[in-house]
Amino acid sequence: MGSESMEDISGSLQKLDFHHPYTPYHVQEQFMRTVYNVLEAGNGQVGILESPTGTGKSLSLICATLTWLRAYKSSRHEVALSAATSNIQDEPEWIIDQMLAQKRDELLREWEDRERRLEQLRTKEKALETRVHKRRRLEERPVGRETDDEDAAFLLQDTESPGSGHTDALSGLSKESREILGRFGIGGATSAETPVAEQLMDEDIKIYYTSRTHSQLSQFITELRRPTFPPSLPKSMTEGRDSETEAVKLLPFSSRQRLCINPSVAKLGSVQAINDRCAELQQQKSSQKCPYVPKDELLSQTHEFRDSALASIPDIEDLHQLGKSLGVCPYYASRTALPGAEIITLPYPLLLQESARDALGIKLDGNVVVIDEAHNIMDAIANVHAADIRLSDMKRAKGMLGVYVRRFGKKLGGVNRVNVGRVGRIIEGLSEWMQQATQLKQDNGIVDANDLTRHKGIDQINMFELIKYIHESKLAFKIQSYVAHVESENDPKGITRSSTPVLHSLVAFLVALTNLSSEGRIFFERTAEDVKLSYLLLSPTHAFSSIADNARAVILAGGTMSPFEDYENHLFPSLAKEKVTTLSCDHVIPPENLCVRILAQSRPGNPEFEFSFQKRSDRDMITQLGLAVVNACSLVPDGVVIFFPSYGYLDEVVSMWQQNNNGQSIWSRLESRKALFREAKGASSDEMLAAYTDAIIGTSSTGRGALLLSVVGGKMSEGINFSDRLGRCVMVVGLPYPNIASPDWKAKLEYIESTTYEQLTGKAIPPNEARAQAKASSRDFYENACMRAVNQSIGRAIRHRGDYAAIVLVDKRFGSERIRGKLPGWIRSGMDKSNKDKNLGELMSSLGTFFRNRK
Structure with a gap:
């Protein structure tokens, strides 16, 4: 967005209470104001925000988005009340006031009724337990075959009109089940026959929050339980009330695989088999109807499931257990809670696939989309397709x-x-x-x-x-x-x-x-045993457009989003620049807790470190690298983690270090300073992390610490926390560029170059200039992929405000302005301003001073 509008709105937000459960740091305030600003502006705004791990990003997202949502709904109610009396302006003032008071009372009564019902459900656990004991145990309910004809379970049903199946939000359900869910407004309008007492207030605008893994969504929900927020009613209606808060209405969406409570279906294991078997059991001609899908005899349980889900802040396991206790399918029953939910959590595939959104009844029009851990969103889009x-x-x-x-x-x-x-x-x-x-x-x-x-x-x-x-x-x-x-x-x-x-x-x-188009390619790969055909989506633009074009606002947030250009160019290529807001937050740690250095050579006069594909096998350079690591391990206490460009190169380096040199190998010298651990491709990361941790702070600790040799893009480079003593120093060896000779990367870069060239020539840019810019675009994309991987690895170290660590980038290329500019702002701020290219002696001096001052 333009700097003027940012400053104006930011100024008005300085005193805004974001209802953070703790006293927020300055960077958290900055992050929350930016998110609020993007949502308030709406109209297809996009925020690309980077906040280092350990800065409370998830809680800041929650506080900013829900503070905005409650304020937005409050103002919407105020506007609606004013509109209700706009057509009677010619009447006496007392009549207008009376009409306005009546409308306020109706809104307040409806809000109070809902909150009272939900509050009652929060204290209803004992009654629910009694019902569970009265109902037959889930495992005892017969779901077996109801026909003597064994073939019926496997025989394809005859149909002369295969295109007549349903494809809406209730696809696969029987007519009866569709009618039941239709009464809740899922798949059709709410029935006039539905008693008002059984309805809940619908939320016109929602926040859809997605992240990469189930555990990340669970952590988000845990954080969501910490803060409290004001009611969504106008302030004039809540002043002087006993309760000045309103519970958050959360609905977590997930797949049948995680929510199915039918034992005969859930045991099938694979997502595809569970989906097909579930849908098969709902066919009208099926002789084996699933007993848990919402229907007339389960109407009260379906209502209770909906209300109980909205009354608490449940995670997926809670919904699964609630469905079991009530004997109603949580996968389908959860959809009845969608109209009344304020915030919906769901994994990447359910948001990124339009067909999955349609199946769940999700409409993004006018709603807010928050994508967390968004550094890998482009890969995620490619993976789901x-x-x-x-x-x-x-x-x-x-x-x-x-x-x-x-x-x-x-x-x-x-x-x-x-x-x-x-x-x-x-x-x-x-x-x-x-x-x-x-x-x-x-x-x-x-x-x-x-x-x-x-x-x-x-x-x-x-x-x-x-x-x-x-x-x-x-x-x-x-x-x-x-x-x-x-x-x-x-x-x-x-x-x-x-x-x-x-x-x-x-x-x-x-x-x-x-789906083949200019954005996709088919590849083959031959091995000694097999041949594989793969479809790869080269560009996420078209696949993401249904989200970008419809949402009120999209927030991409992550701990390491730098460099930002790819998200703008490949997710929102046609979006006006003033509609994109970017932010790279500083870390919450004090400056003296971070030491970032570039190691460009072992000593003055020696060849510089350059671990490019052509030069990285140089024996002398690998030896000098080993000596640098030996020296670093002598100074750095506790844990040291080194990231290499690939497993193959890690094996090559270790093999060379293990060779004797003047009677003692580099490997043995490392062993005398630290306990050594080495990541192996396909090995368990949990077991290695446990052993590494034990060597530093556990029962086997000798006080000398441990050295972990890992790989950029490996299991240790993302999702693993090397906090405190586990990661006092993180070293990155070389720049881990993808294999540019591989067919998929060649195709990606050719696609970017050709499409960029077409776009530029369409703007009347001369062909030679357009060709040069197109080549630069593909080079940037290739380089950015490398630096995102580096930034992810770097981010493993500092995990909270009191943490401290040194980060050493071993390659002269890290000293170039181009590469340094693609590092996160908080990393750049920790670099030595006096000399960007260090030799080993200068590095040892810096590390020695840094760790002496941390004692």
Whole structure:
């Protein structure tokens, strides 16, 4: 946003109470004011905000967004009350006042009724427990087959109109269940027959909060329970009241896999199998209806589930347990709480996929979207649209289809027989291409989609129609269920059974084929044992546009968001610059608690450290690196963590360090100073972290500390806290650029360069200048990916206000202004201003002074 508007609004927000449960730091105040500013401006505003881990980012997000929401709703109520009397301005003043007082009373009564009901539910645990004991235990309720015909569970239902299935928020439910949920306003208008006493006030504007993992969402909900917020009523209606707070109405959304309480469905394990089986049990022709889906006889339980969810601040486990105790499906019943919720939490895939939002009844229009841990949002978008299949999968799929057709072929109706045949042709065609790929000279590359679909006439099949049929008939689930049934009978111990959902993987890949555009590519990769086809989304722009174009405001927040340019250029490329607000907060630690140095060479006159792909195998440079680490470990107390560019390079360095040099290896010298730990690809990070921690502060600690050799982008570089004694020094060796020779990165960079060139020439920029700018854009994207990974690794060290650590960047390239500019602001502020390129002697002097002053 423009600096003038920022200053004006910020000035008015200086005295705003954000209802923070503690006394906020200056950086937290700055962060909350910026978030509030973006939300208040609305109209498609975007905030890209960086607040280092340990600065209370989640709590600041909560306080800023909910303070704004309550203030916004209060002002909306005031405007609505004024509008209600605007058409009677010609009447006497006492009539207008009386009308206004009546409207205020109606609003207050409705608000009080809701709050009273929710408060009663908060104290109703004993009554709920009594009900649980009266109800039959969940595990004792029969959900088994209700037909003697074993084939019925696996046979495809005959239908001559495969396109007639539902695709709205209640997709897959029976007519009865759709009508029940429709009474709550889910999937249709609220029924006039629904008693007013059973309705709750709808919240017109909501905050959708998403993060990467289930544990991060749980932590957010825990933080949400700390602060209290004022009522959403106008202040004139709450003055002098006993209660000046209003509980937050939270609804956590999740998948069936986490919420299903039907034992026979939940035990299936995979997301695809659970989704298909759940939907199958709701079909009107199904002889095995799920007993937990909301219906007339569960109406009171569904109401109680809705109200209980909004009365507390539940996490996913709480909703699952609530559904079990009431005997109603939490996956479907939670949707009835959506209209009354103020804040909805959900994992990345449920927000980023438009089809998932539609299935849950989520409408982003005019609402606020908050994306936390947003440094990996572009990768997350690519992942939810990615798909891959293997030649070994296709061989198994062919075998499964054969088993199924031999058993049920004669019982399949016309539509089913035709579409099963089409699936068979696709399996044959893809297998044929992949079999031929085993003879190709190169091991990987880009695949032309037309070449891929030419085999066995796949290109003659209407893929959209077939995918729709597969989803509605549950073909993949039926076939895989039957094959699993046959395998369990032939092999009761499950020795040869496979749980890999190969047919679901095939369907996902077919969906990707239909989505092919300039933004996507298909790649092949050949190994000694297999061939894999993968679909990769090259740009997140189109996939994210349904969020960016509809939301009132979007907040991207993270601990390490720098550099910011990629989010602006690839998530919001057409957004006016004045609609984007960026902020990089300082850390809450005092300046003397951070020491950032660049190690450019071992000593004056020696070759400089440059761990580029061409130079990093230099034996002398690796030896000098080892000596630098030995010296650092002599000065740094407790834990030292070193991040290398890749597992391969880490192995190469360790191998060289272990070789004897003048009778003693660098490795043995390191062992004499610190307990040594080394991250291995695929190994358990929990076990290594526990052993590393124990060596520093546990029972096996000898006081000398420990050294952990890790990898940028590995398990230790994200989500692991090396706080306090675990990370007194973090070193980053080299710049971990992605492999530019890999087919996927070549395709990404070519895509960015070509699309940027087209955009620039469309603006009448001369071709030569446009080409140069396009190349610079692709270079920036490549460089930014590297620096985001570096910044994530750096962020592992300082985790709270009292923490302190040294950060050493080992490579002369870190000294360039271009690279330094892509580091977070709080890291740059900790750098030595006098000399950006240090040698080992100067580094040791700085580290010695730093740690002596911390004692």
